[in-house]
Amino acid sequence: MARVELRHIGKSYPGVQALDDVELAIESGEFFTLLGPSGCGKTTLLRTVAGFIRQERGEVLVAGQRIDDIPAYRRNIGLVFQDYAIFPHMTVGDNVAFGLSNRRRPRDEIAQRVTRALDLVRLGGYADRLPHQLSGGQQQRVGLARAVVIEPQILLMDEPLSNLDAKLRVELRDDIRDLQHSLGITTLYVTHDQEEALVISDRICVMHSGRVHQVGTPWEVYAQPATLFVAAFVGAMNVIADLPVDAAGTLSFGAEPRTLPMLAGRDRVTLAIRLEDMTLVAATEAVPDDALALDGVVDKISFAGREAFYRVRLDAGPQIQAHVHRPERHLLEHSGARLRLILPLARLHMFDPATGRRIGDAS
Amino acid sequence: MNRLPRLDFWSGVLAVAFVVVAVLMVWPLYSIFTASVIDNRSGAWTLANFAQILGHPAYQAALINSLIVGTGGMIGAMLLGIPLAVLTTRFVIAGRSVLATLSVLALVSPPFIGAYAWIMMLGSNGWMRALLADVGIVPPPIYGMFGILLAFSLKFYPFVFLLTASSLGSISPSVEEAAESLGAGPWRRFFKVTLPLVFPAVSSGALLAFVLSIADFGTPSIVGGKVRLLATTAFDLFTAEMGGNPGLASATSVVLLAVCMTVVVLQRWAVRRRDIAGSLLRRPVPRRLRPAASAVAHIVCYAIVLAGSLPSIVVIYTSFRRTSGPVFHSGFGVESYARILGEVPHVIANSFTYATASVVLIAILGTLIGYILARRETVAAGLLDNMLLIPYIVPGVVMGLAYVVTFNVPPLQITGTAAIIVLMLFIRRLPYAVRSSTSILKQIKGGIEEAAISLGASPSRAFLRVTLPLMMPGIVAGALMSFITAINELSSSLILYVGRTMTMPVRIYLSVLDGQWGTASALSTVLLAVTGLAVFVVYRISDRKESAFV
Numbered sequence: 064m065a066r067v068e069l070r071h072i073g074k075s076y077p078g079v080q081a082l083d084d085v086e087l088a089i090e091s092g093e094f095f096t097l098l099g100p101s102g103c104g105k106t107t108l109l110r111t112v113a114g115f116i117r118q119e120r121g122e123v124l125v126a127g128q129r130i131d132d133i134p135a136y137r138r139n140i141g142l143v144f145q146d147y148a149i150f151p152h153m154t155v156g157d158n159v160a161f162g163l164s165n166r167r168r169p170r171d172e173i174a175q176r177v178t179r180a181l182d183l184v185r186l187g188g189y190a191d192r193l194p195h196q197l198s199g200g201q202q203q204r205v206g207l208a209r210a211v212v213i214e215p216q217i218l219l220m221d222e223p224l225s226n227l228d229a230k231l232r233v234e235l236r237d238d239i240r241d242l243q244h245s246l247g248i249t250t251l252y253v254t255h256d257q258e259e260a261l262v263i264s265d266r267i268c269v270m271h272s273g274r275v276h277q278v279g280t281p282w283e284v285y286a287q288p289a290t291l292f293v294a295a296f297v298g299a300m301n302v303i304a305d306l307p308v309d310a311a312g313t314l315s316f317g318a319e320p321r322t323l324p325m326l327a328g329r330d331r332v333t334l335a336i337r338l339e340d341m342t343l344v345a346a347t348e349a350v351p352d353d354a355l356a357l358d359g360v361v362d363k364i365s366f367a368g369r370e371a372f373y374r375v376r377l378d379a380g381p382q383i384q385a386h387v388h389r390p391e392r393h394l395l396e397h398s399g400a401r402l403r404l405i406l407p408l409a410r411l412h413m414f415d416p417a418t419g420r421r422i423g424d425a426s
Numbered sequence: 427m428n429r430l431p432r433l434d435f436w437s438g439v440l441a442v443a444f445v446v447v448a449v450l451m452v453w454p455l456y457s458i459f460t461a462s463v464i465d466n467r468s469g470a471w472t473l474a475n476f477a478q479i480l481g482h483p484a485y486q487a488a489l490i491n492s493l494i495v496g497t498g499g500m501i502g503a504m505l506l507g508i509p510l511a512v513l514t515t516r517f518v519i520a521g522r523s524v525l526a527t528l529s530v531l532a533l534v535s536p537p538f539i540g541a542y543a544w545i546m547m548l549g550s551n552g553w554m555r556a557l558l559a560d561v562g563i564v565p566p567p568i569y570g571m572f573g574i575l576l577a578f579s580l581k582f583y584p585f586v587f588l589l590t591a592s593s594l595g596s597i598s599p600s601v602e603e604a605a606e607s608l609g610a611g612p613w614r615r616f617f618k619v620t621l622p623l624v625f626p627a628v629s630s631g632a633l634l635a636f637v638l639s640i641a642d643f644g645t646p647s648i649v650g651g652k653v654r655l656l657a658t659t660a661f662d663l664f665t666a667e668m669g670g671n672p673g674l675a676s677a678t679s680v681v682l683l684a685v686c687m688t689v690v691v692l693q694r695w696a697v698r699r700r701d702i703a704g705s706l707l708r709r710p711v712p713r714r715l716r717p718a719a720s721a722v723a724h725i726v727c728y729a730i731v732l733a734g735s736l737p738s739i740v741v742i743y744t745s746f747r748r749t750s751g752p753v754f755h756s757g758f759g760v761e762s763y764a765r766i767l768g769e770v771p772h773v774i775a776n777s778f779t780y781a782t783a784s785v786v787l788i789a790i791l792g793t794l795i796g797y798i799l800a801r802r803e804t805v806a807a808g809l810l811d812n813m814l815l816i817p818y819i820v821p822g823v824v825m826g827l828a829y830v831v832t833f834n835v836p837p838l839q840i841t842g843t844a845a846i847i848v849l850m851l852f853i854r855r856l857p858y859a860v861r862s863s864t865s866i867l868k869q870i871k872g873g874i875e876e877a878a879i880s881l882g883a884s885p886s887r888a889f890l891r892v893t894l895p896l897m898m899p900g901i902v903a904g905a906l907m908s909f910i911t912a913i914n915e916l917s918s919s920l921i922l923y924v925g926r927t928m929t930m931p932v933r934i935y936l937s938v939l940d941g942q943w944g945t946a947s948a949l950s951t952v953l954l955a956v957t958g959l960a961v962f963v964v965y966r967i968s969d970r971k972e973s974a975f976v
Contacts, residue, residue: 148600162608
């Protein structure tokens, strides 16, 4: 258990800036997730901490000590891989024992700790199996046991669930979370799956093109995205790009103009709103003062059981997706109908079209 | 209502396959076993032949020498092949594919070229010996164990190299990183994780080197000097006492076969639990070495491969030197080629005719059997699959003697004909074609044929119109590889040939024994050129490249 500090980490590959001045602090015992699309630098960052990649600039500190010059095999760091990386020629027990025998622990201590670690991942009694006799989910549990049995200072996980099918993924996700909680081990977790990141993490770092876009709790990242990229990447979001604003901050887009003080002095804004934050009403219904109204025609309705998605073509041009929770039957017959979308100003996200940065909070 | 198995086309193919395997393989091997336990004169059952081999010092020596040669050739091949594989897959080595191609060429070149090329280089008048003497190094005499092991190590290292390299290329880097993150330093990681993972491949390569070393006949009889081996002993017993003591020759063959079988079984046992097929999300990426280390790595790699290619280079060079008979003159010329075209045109023609004939048979039957083994999982198909492993293990000398024992008496008296040579080449190389055909079929989804049938094509039409065209590149590549081994075959041909049916390798062998270096080199160069051309075509049509050859 240890605090991890990343100071001004930079790394480039020919033609790509893989990591651009990354500055992060992971608190002791925290479950910290690096989230981003492939190629965003999250795996590079994780492998830098693991010691498989040497950064060109900056330093990595674990518990206040620089570890940059320590080779990977002397860093006390547990690693869980996307492709499990179970040693196929060793039994489950030998896999888990490997790290301890490298540390020259006495034999009976190894046996004891291996048994305990396998019990912890609910694989008690599997010690003598060979990896190819196990399912993917079980193999990843072995990977987890093997990584935690050495009592590492930090646990690193590189998309550990992305090779599993949906049901197993949810199950193992919860197990990982519980295990981390009970051991209290500082964990750096990499994923491209935003839902996974929201569910599992204490804090999330959203990355794009080698840069940190936002660090925050799952709620902050979802409800107050710091950049347009975060807004679009985490959860589903409607984006209406680059609208004109007058000097007083009045937005003339929609059924009735609305003035937003925080937009005063700007000439353009990009709006974003979550699918579930809009209300669908009849085209004639009055617009509340604290909301923006957009009129349009229902293009398509996709029914998905407990919810339905409406695709609305706005009179002003762009298409918008809206979400209806527990749709009633009559609502599904509205294809081609005119309706009005009510967007509460408090739920609107506004971004500077030039920089992509968030503009204050609408309230 | 019909309870009988349906007699369709494929049942017919299966029946033909069993007849072919029974007549051309099981029967001869059975005959040689019988011959080894029957007294030549009385015809009674006896174990006297085996008693003599195990009791007589000369035969004991042959057995022990064979084991030394097999082990030595294997160790030599591993000492060259494993470092080459590790360096070329783990680090950035310029010209990696050139190295692999040269290794393939060394592998498929005529088997005994190495032996006589090394005599030309390291023999008492060899230029390399003179060169080494100038810097104060005196290598041991080339004739004897040193020459045999040198030739075998450099001949068979590509098996170890290519198999190990391909295995190293299929280990996910995650596995090695996992070991490292768990505290295993570079050496411990290599010996505890990497090496065990490539062990099946390394041991398969080593096994091939061992079996081929003790089975090889040309090399030890050219460069072996006084060193007697099982293969050469069996051959001498047979030729020296034609019709006199086939029992002892057969028994020697059986001992040789037993050694090969034992080693194969041991290797199978050693890799029994290693069913290792990981998912490959990540492929290993070669690392860039620092300049000094990189220079050393390059020198090691190129030195090994160049040493392996040296015999071929020497042979080609020699073939263009001016000669008259065994005497070389200064300068270059094409006298050697004029001589082979004038003196032995029928030998060249024979080689091409026999190889082509056997390859046509191999391609047709191999494709059909391959189809059955890949698509029909019946007991009979499984049995056939196992029987086809046998030719991999049986040394050429043994098979040659078995053919003579079996086919020089009625009902099938074909010794001295071209047919016996063609059939021998056919049965020895058939399994290779079957295997390549099976592996192509595994890549062609069965569904595609079902699609054709659902669209109204009969099963045979579906095979001919859809599956066969998809298999074609693989069939051609397999046929060319069979052609390479067929045209370079020495040991069995040497036993089966008569004057009319002499082939190029036999002629080269006889020329070398007579000291006709020019003739030998020119014929060898023709073989090398044909082989190189075939390898080139295989590279063009097969995406497996060098791994197609092991």
